[in-house]
Amino acid sequence: MQYKTIILELIRQNEPLHDRLRSNRSLLATADRLAAQLKADHETYLNQMVTQEPAASRPAVSQQAFEMAIKEAEEQLTAMTPAEVTVPGAASMSAASGRKTAPGE
Helix, strand or coil, X not given: CCHHHHHHHHHHHCHHHHHHHHHCCCHHHHHHHHHHHHHHHHHHHHHHHHHHCCCCCHHHXXXXXXXXXXXXXXXXXXXXXXXXXXXXXXXXXXXXXXXXXXXCC
16 A cells, blocks of 8 residues: 555645645655554554454455544644644654544444
8 A cells, every 4th residue: 555645645635735845845754754654543543443343354444444544644634734844753743642543442
């Protein structure tokens, strides 16, 4: 799965954010950081959901976990402030402070 490609597309959909990242030359670093976070979130949700429903179809659970991780990435990108755009790691640090929980927890 190409997490970085997905993140880059989400960034492109937010034109003001995309422009800020390009103008301060942090598009690639931000995309790398957010792609790593997307992958980690997907894996976290997947592991939690598999633990909760071990008999569930692995591909279906993986898809649901991926959709949850994408939604979270979209929300994070929408909420990014100019400071988070210019300070390396700020966005991932604020996201890392929240605990991921699967539905029903």
